[in-house]
Amino acid sequence: MSRDDVPAASAGPGVPPGLPLVDEHRVRIAAGADRVWAALGGWLGERAGPGAAAYARLVRAEPAAASGAPLAEGATLPGFRVARAVPGERAVLTGRHCFSRYAAVPVLTGDGEGGTVLAVRTYARFPGPLGAVYRALVFGSGGHAVAVRRMLDSVRRRAEG
Template structure:
């Protein structure tokens, strides 16, 4: 999947007072913990995602999977690209870690997605239009911040 061809949906940012390796480790732990809940596997199965369970190497690396996503690329301490698809959408969630000053990392989560056809448009309205997606991503970033800052 060529991520650059997917339309930009949104981007959210969290400043984390920790080193990049600590934020990276926190991101992996939060993703593992968040996506290990049974509801994600059930939802991934319901909407036809090929990735329906956590699998592959840990800590996360290319070939790792979470319900609804698989790791397309992992550049430790810098960038993680999760991609997925289902009946109503093809999407990517890109996490980037940038220096934001001494001992501070800007953790960004960019969503890109295509929602083809009328059913895709309805799905976009339900997920993106209600701000449910934005709420979930901001919550995930805050959990990574708490995890990384707690470890310090």
Template sequence: MQIASLPYLDEHTTLVAAGVDDVWRGLGETLDRSFSRPSMAGYARLVRSADRSASGPRPLAEGSTFPGFRVAAAIPGRELVLRGSHRFSSYALIFRLEPVGPGRSRLSAESRAVFPGPAGAFYRRLVIGTGGHVAGMRRLLSAVRHRSEG
């Protein structure tokens, strides 16, 4: 399934007191650290994610993986597109960076996903309906901001 055909879920944005190059580095490091934990690898196996381990080039580039995600596109300092799938969903996270002034950047994270069948609908209620996805995205963007500004 093409990323553009996945239904839009939401978008979260944060302003970062750092240039886009620092935010790009912080984004890659935060994603690797957050998603390469043993608990994430276990979860990826449990839901039968297509990608279950970290592999490929670092810093992140097209083809790099970590549990639950594969880098579909990487334009350093501008855009990072992640895609993934498991037995309950096909999904994408699209991170966009833009300079907003000297030493300041805007980082946005757009989420897209489809949840097919009754099991997918139940999974959607668990992840989206409980607010877990929103909390996770806010926490992730906050971590990127802190790492990039530090």
């Protein structure tokens, strides 16, 4: 089964229905889940500045601005709303813009050796011809994978530092 065929029902609580799994990236971090959660929140908070808000407005993202603590349920980041948060375990960040509806789901699990595996799953739909073009540009080019891997590496360095 390809990742696009994974039904949304397997995505877990908080992921909007009808969004298939697009990709998943993970990293092992030599730190406990609480430190990884804090590092993830810090990274997200730093990325919620004027540049992200400008891009969110450009693509008519909802929500377009940041409010609240980055990983608090109900908080917003440009392009994302924290629909669900279980500190140290899982969050569901949902959003939409003129090219897609999506959810980013960071999941933290123990590695059995005192560390944490941080996985980020992306669920999305790309309606219409413009959505297909957007998907090809962002996912088909490998740009999304590069960006997520950089984020994971940054969170790993913060948590281990």
